Amino acid sequence: MAAIQLTERQKEIILIVKENGPITGENVAQHLNLSRAALRADLTILVMAGLIDAKPRVGYFYVGDNSRTIISEKVMEMKVKDCKSRPIVEREEASVYDTIVKMFISDVGTLFIVSQGGILQGVVSRKDLLKVTLGQGDLQSMPVNVIMTRMPNIITTTLDESIYEATKKIIEHQIDGLPVVRPCEAEGPNFGLPEVIGRFTKTNITRIFLELLEGD
Amino acid sequence: MAAIQLTERQKEIILIVKENGPITGENVAQHLNLSRAALRADLTILVMAGLIDAKPRVGYFYVGDNSRTIISEKVMEMKVKDCKSRPIVEREEASVYDTIVKMFISDVGTLFIVSQGGILQGVVSRKDLLKVTLGQGDLQSMPVNVIMTRMPNIITTTLDESIYEATKKIIEHQIDGLPVVRPCEAEGPNFGLPEVIGRFTKTNITRIFLELLEGD
Incomplete structure (x- = not known):
């Protein structure tokens, strides 16, 4: 396991997806008054961290915070x-x-x-x-x-x-x-x-x- | 904090950087017989996770595993x-x-x-x-x-x-x-x-x- 300190924007994205999911990346961007491109890296990180997930033609949805209570491999x-x-x-x-x-x-x-x-x-x-x-x-x-x-x-x-x-x-x-x-x-x-x-x-x-x- | 399960390739990259750093992305790719482009996402993730760091014109180097022993915000x-x-x-x-x-x-x-x-x-x-x-x-x-x-x-x-x-x-x-x-x-x-x-x-x-x- 590796740990990533979430940025304020990433935390905001999680909240938006939690409340509105399934939601398209486009719509998440609108919530934040940002372009879709500006969010691409954040969305990728959050999906890799298992906090949100993406389904083609459906959008992003919240997965839950079970992956957040972790202890390192060490x-x-x-x-x-x-x-x-x-x-x-x-x-x-x-x-x-x-x-x-x-x-x-x-x-x-x-x-x-x-x-x-x-x-x-x-x-x-x-x-x-x-x-x-x-x-x-x-x-x-x-x-x-x-x-x-x-x-x-x-x-x-x-x-x-x-x-x-x-x-x-x-x-x-x-x-x-x-x-x-x-x-x-x-x-x-x-x-x-x-x-x-x-x-x-x-x-x-x-x-x-x-x-x-x-x-x- | 968020947790990311490292892939086998990401673990391999950490080892390569640890042993050879500072090392360019190009050279890491050579070690793995991959293209630089194929590694871009992995390197980004590892830098964000604080496991490796990158300096312009120097390359990637190992930061240590202090960030790996973490406990979630929860x-x-x-x-x-x-x-x-x-x-x-x-x-x-x-x-x-x-x-x-x-x-x-x-x-x-x-x-x-x-x-x-x-x-x-x-x-x-x-x-x-x-x-x-x-x-x-x-x-x-x-x-x-x-x-x-x-x-x-x-x-x-x-x-x-x-x-x-x-x-x-x-x-x-x-x-x-x-x-x-x-x-x-x-x-x-x-x-x-x-x-x-x-x-x-x-x-x-x-x-x-x-x-x-x-x-x-």
Whole structure:
């Protein structure tokens, strides 16, 4: 996709076609007190942009602004690896108490629980921790793996997944973020298991959105 | 802004200009084994789109793809009222325990604490509640207004603020969302005070972003 800043005259033509279409180029020119020739380039641009269309022996008509809400190819091609954050992890043997402390220190909403070698075992959210603190258990002795959401019930993403697909997962599953994983390459028992290498969250998406609006 | 889907030939022209620019139209045509006349429309479109530029007696040169990362006027004109969610509120006299229960039932990350008439008094997050549950206090008897973040230390938005400005506030202040307020119109002591009428969060932004990518 490419973007064209419409001129005032082009915007006026769209309005005229919207209200009067189908309308001949001749008649559009009359509305503007211009010659047909003077409008030729503008009409061509607007047709190419998909804002108006032309039918032989009928004239120009308005197509709608569906093509105006666009995002460039660049964004559609963005991948998780282009904007992920580093993962905040806790060992699966850690106590619930230690996990809460870690969550406060790192100021994230979700911690990934890993086994030796950084293999993803579970996910714990502020909500999970809040629930357990209301109970009667001893937070110092209770291991976090008792309360975490476990694999395979965790939605993950990968470095090469598109931002679009990852965002869809977040909305569809109503979660705040996804662990970014890759198959562990170390030989041994962990080989091929999901190693946590990042996180992709609504905060990352909000930043991308802001950069888009700022034209970065 | 308007969007134009580039043709394969137009993409090829961009590449040629990028690698060989400044380059005359004649030379671009040679690269493609086409006549100069056959390229005239494409070159015009690419210049109008700001992807290449032309200097007299020099030729065409590549401008860069900064203009390609765009968002339509429609999104820039979107306001908080177009995509806010309903607010989840709790009375300021409620106990911490009741507030936690409300947070679980409504499944939100932030509750707005209000006085009689829905006037914003404070904000409580999961993080605030998690912190207090670790302490020694009695959650049933402790009022939530003891632990909430109070006005005027709350960042708010309004129905008519642009999505862009509201998103900037969320990123700059590192928060998950904003209460949407308007001056209370009821006569009496509340007149003019901030009445809570919605919330605008990273979830709303994530939804807008997804809709953009899907071209809705």
